[in-house]
Amino acid sequence: MAAQNTATTDATQVDPSHSPTGRQWLALSVLVLSQLAVWLDNTVLNVALKTLADPTEGLGASPNQLQWSISSYTLVFAVLLFTGGVLADRYGHRRLLLTGMVLFGVTSAWAAYAGSATELIVARGAMGIGSALIMPATLALIAQVFDERHRATAIAIWSGSSGIAIATGPMLSGLLLDHFWWGSVFLVNVPIVVLCVAGSFLFLPGVVTRVRQKFDPLGVVLSTAGLFAIVWGVIEGGHRNDWTDPAIVGSLAGGVALVVVFVLVELRVANPSFDVRLFRDIRFTGASVAVMLTFFGLNGSMYYTSFYLQGVHGQTPLECGLSIAPVALGVLLGAPLSAKLVRAYGVRPVVTAAMLIATTGFIAYVFLDETSGLPLFWVFLILQGLGMGAAVAPTTEAIMAILPADRTGAGSAVNNSLRQIGGVLGVAVLGSVLVSVYRDQVTPRLGGLPSGAADSAAESPEATRLLGAKMRLPRLSDIADEGFVHAMHVASVVGAAAAAAGALIIWWGFRRTSSGARSSM
Structure with missing residues (x-):
């Protein structure tokens, strides 16, 4: 198929061949802020769910609608x-x-x-x-604005915005709802x-790729x-807590x-x-899978x-958001530090160590209980953020380094898509583990209750506590806390196993350290 050659530029195009200029840093600021808005929207709604369920203050949404x-x-x-890529x-x-x-702004309103x-x-x-x-x-656009010498640092800063959003999203939401x-x-x-939008016109290059690829509608549709189908099956399977449902199996298989x-x-x-x-x-595959597992x-x-x-500690939404903030500190430390370490030691040891640090942060949840203090x-959380920040930036840079210049959009789409798919799978799978382990843990302890009430109480810690308040049985609140903590321990082991698998994949995928060497599957 023939490709149409174009070379469209405008006055905002920047020259990436020299040391980064103020204009380039402003361009990066626009790109980071754009991504920050997207990541914030992944986190702000969680704090607002209780309000949305209220028929007076919110929309009276059902649990499934939430x-x-x-x-x-x-x-x-x-x-x-x-x-999009x-x-x-x-x-x-x-x-x-x-x-x-523009579409994001209009639909937000x-x-x-x-x-x-x-x-x-x-x-x-x-x-x-x-x-x-x-x-x-x-x-x-980062690949257009920065050359190879400075791109790793730019991507590290760009990657760090996701950690900032994870921490600030709940805080911002709680503050607004107050x-x-x-x-x-x-x-x-x-x-x-x-x-x-204003910053894009002022600081971002308007260059159009020199090779206009022929559109591939069949590939896009497939x-x-x-x-x-896969993501719907994972999400709905988590909601129903029944992975044998024919609709779920059919969706995943299809x-x-x-x-x-x-x-x-x-x-x-x-x-x-x-x-x-x-x-x-192998490096491309390993980096892509590691990002997803992170x-x-x-x-x-x-x-x-x-x-x-x-639930267990009784914090308000705003207090919860503030308590999660240390993960952002870890990301802010890990992302820029990783760029320097990779230049000195290479991707393989740095990212493997980062994934193991994240693994430690996940598995450490088994040491938390109902009385654990916040400093611990x-x-x-800092360990989680440090590992994430130090792992994502180098793996993202490795992915982008392999891509041809005119395929960076589609390539970055793979990178970002795997992030989202990994996140969806994480919530669905670990959420399902949480629900099933909790039910198995508390059901034997609800034997003295009427069968209908016991079944309802076993659905979630919130349902157990609500029934305890209605029946004036404070012991149900203790049962809910203990059952949830045990379920959280099991889920944290699964999450840690995923991060550890990512470390092994990176160590295997980047076993050839020569920058010019490539491994084939």
Whole structure:
């Protein structure tokens, strides 16, 4: 297939061949702020769920509607990242970033003023479309703005924004809910969008790739449909806590089949939406899988951490957000430090050590109980953040270094898509472990209750505590706390195992240290 050559530039194009200038740092600030808005929206809603369930103060959302108000955003975001990367490579990264930011801002306002839970779910899905256009463009633009000497540092700063969002999202949400109505957690995105749009015109290069790849609609459809089916199956399987349900099994099997067909199709087309041949490079595969496993552990641990702090320790949403903040400190320390360490020692030892540090942070949850003090908990969070920050930036740089210049949009889409998929899997899998272990742990201790009440109480710690309050049985609150802590211990072991697997994959995948060497699958 023929490719159309273009060389479109504008006055905002920067020269990456010299030491970074003030203009380049401003360009990076715009890209980091753009990604920060996307990551914030992954975290702010968790604190607002209780308010949204209130029929007076919120929307009277049911538990299932609350789950899908979170999942609709992540689901659409994850499955459309491939498409966003392809469109960015074809039509220009700055153009797609601007389109995504405008769409993200408009749909954030829509979500803020949603009149029902169903409307909120739809609006959140639309926000996911905007995010899917933003994320691939930000990483690809970093590759345009910075040369190889400074790109690792820029990517480290860019990667650190995700950790900042993980910590500040709950705090920001709690602060807003203390003073404004629930829609403010979405409306806060609008001024961020305005700043990013203005900064994009002023500081980002408007260059369009010199090789306009022919659009691959079949690849886009297959990848989107396959990922949608897999992610939907994982999310819904976690909601139902029944992985043998025919709908769940069919969705997962169908999704895997579509992804296999996608790979076969992409191997046969001249201009694929993503060149799956890149996965023949063991370093590329190892880095991609390690990124996914990192976010599997982190997102899963943040899920049960919120319940631990608010349920077992009785913290308010704002207090919970403040207690999670140390993870951001770890990310801020780990991300820039890793860039220096990689230059001195290479990717393999640095990222392997980082993944093992993260593993330690996850497994350390087994030492927490109902009476554990916060300082010990904060140390564990710092370890998680330090490991994540030091692992994600070098692996992301390794992924981008292998990509051809005109494929950075699609390549960064793979990177970001795997982050989201890892996060979705982490919450779904570790959440399912949490639910099933909790039920098995507390059910024998509820034998003295009427059968209907016992079944209801075993569904979740919140249900157990609620029944205890209604029946004036304070021992049920103790049962809930003890059962949850045990379930959290089991889930943390699973999360730690995923991080440890990531360390092994990195050590294996980067076993050839020569920068020019490549390994084949």
